[in-house]
Amino acid sequence: MILSEVRPDAGAVSVEYVLVTLVVVALAGVLFDVVTGGVVQDLLASLVESALEKPK
DSSP, X not given: OOHHHHOTTTTHHHHXXXXXXXXXXXXXXXXXXXXXXXXXXXXXXXXXXXXXXXXX
């Protein structure tokens, strides 16, 4: 008897893991682009500078 006749969904979990991994890597790439973009860097820099200023 062939294994696919016994379990027709054999290997489905592996495919799901691959798809989830690809989605996570794609989202990480988008997040990296957003964080390293100029607008976010400028916002974070101004936030740090204002936190480090001496109180008046």
